Amino acid sequence: MAHSEIDAIRALLGSKPRPVGWSERRQRINEVGSTWPVASDVTCEAVDCDGVAGEWSIVPGSEPSRVLLYFHGGGYCSGSIVSHRRLVTEAGRAAGTRTLAIDYRLAPEHPYPAAHEDALTAWHFLRRQGIAAKSIAVGGDSAGGNLTLGLISRLRAAGEPLPACTWLVSPWTDLTMSGSTLATKDAVDPLIHKAYLDELADAYAPPSIGRRDPLISPLFADLKAFPPILIQVGSAETLLADAARLAEAAGAADVDVTLQIWPHMIHAWPVWNAGLQDGRRALAYAGQFIQAHLR
Template identity: 65%
Template sequence: MAEDEIDAIRALLASKPRPVGWAARRARLDEVGSVWPVAPDVTLETVDAGGRPGEVLLAPESDPTKILLFFHGGGYCSGSILSHRRMVTEAGRACGLRTLALDYRLAPEHPFPAALDDARAAWRRLRESGVEAGRIVVGGDSAGAGLALALMQRLREEGEAQPACAWLVSPWTDLTMSGATLTSKDADDPLIHKTYLEALASAYVPDDMDRANPSLSPLFADLSGFPPMLIQVGSEETLLSDAARLAEAAGGARVAATLEVWPRMIHAWPLWNARLNAGRRALAHLGAFARSAL
């Protein structure tokens, strides 16, 4: 059954040619990410998240005083609240808390540090509203996971309290693209390939910046003082090395890091939790992790 489910997701992703151009890429990610709607018992509210639109989502019986601040994936150039809405709402349900999904600015119109500045402003808005840092989970998938790590680095630099924990799905942590699985998993990954990542990085990173800068590639950051991390990645991903090396770096910095490698899973598979049992189980693992940290 698990093989049938992931094969169906692969078929969905392959049902149309890979789009060309930023507008088409954004529309396609919104389409495949929102193919299954949010459960009808979830409430949604649009909010000001520090100067950018945000969406607060709450499932029944969740604790509104605890929150998941979530940054969507899409290589800093696509993805949205819409594309990740189902994933975020079910993550909140699993954790038993409220969620805030951020509509941060996208490259190439808004290159680095726009997304990081927006993430920092959203964090500040939460803290100013009275939410304690220890009642916040920071999370994201793909580039959104990299953004979560960059936010925690900035918080440490500014002497701010860290969140209770971090949830990092299929994290893109190395914009220098030095991971071995970018080559060894290229034929297995239906979504992420080195040439595509190169286009994304070129759009996001200013020409005068070194891509090894830790704010761009948190794999190379000093992770000491970071909160516990749950890192989830699929075995079929070209970014498998990014996740594994992040866990190793966290361990070297004496940070508690749990690395889960999910057999047969592809990039950001919890997006399709409505029809993918492994996606639901990954969110259940998140729920246990977050409840323990909170």
């Protein structure tokens, strides 16, 4: 069953080649990500987070005083609330929380540090709503995982309270592209390849900033005193080494870290949870992790 389901997702992703232009790519990821709509019992509401677009979601029985703050993936150049709505809303269901998804500014129109500024604005917006830091989980996939780690680094540097926990799916942690699986998993990954990552990094990170900068590549950050981290990554993705090395670095810094490597899964597979049992299982585990730490 798992193989047939992931093969169907691979077929969906391969049904059209990746477009060339940024606007066309953004439209494509919105189309693919929203293949399955949100469940009928989900309530979504647009919100202005002090100038940054966001969306609240809640399902019956969720605790509104607890929040999952989520940053979508897309290489900092695409992705949106629309493309990740099914993922975010079902993650909120699993965690028993409200969710706040953020449409941060995208490169190349808005290169670094625009997304970081928007993430920090969204965090402060949440805090001003009276939500305690210990009642907030922060998560993201791919570049959104990178952005999540950057937000925590900024909060720690400012001496601000940190979120209760961190959930990362297929995180892109190394924009120097030194991970060994960029080569060893290239043939089995249907989405992410080094040439594409190089293009994204060029669009996002100005040449004046070294890509080993911890806010560009959080793999090289000092992770000491970070909150508990759950990392979920597929065995069939080129960013496997980004996730595994981050887990090693976090563990070496005495951070409570859990690394899950899901057999046969591809990049950000929980996006397609409606048609993928392993996507639903990954969200269920993440929900348990978040609930445990928000309590």
